[in-house]
Amino acid sequence: MAEWQYQIHRVELASGNDFDQELANMLEQYGTKGWELVEVLPQQDSPKVYRLIFKAPKPLD
Numbered sequence: 001m002a003e004w005q006y007q008i009h010r011v012e013l014a015s016g017n018d019f020d021q022e023l024a025n026m027l028e029q030y031g032t033k034g035w036e037l038v039e040v041l042p043q044q045d046s047p048k049v050y051r052l053i054f055k056a057p058k059p060l061d
Helices: 019-031
Strands: 006-011 034-043 046-057
Touching: 006 019, 019 034, 019 046
Parallel strands: none
Antiparallel strands: 006 046, 034 046
16 A cells, blocks of 8 residues: 655745746646645635645655
């Protein structure tokens, strides 16, 4: 059975930034390292802050 490791990356959008482009760049960066985006969670108290949750298989021992 596969085991997973997780990483949470906090993203804060500055005014005028293109969220789609920023997200695409981040997905490319993490994807080349083997990470897969599994969830995007908005922060309740700030509409411009998101938490991106990535997973990747744990290395075999």
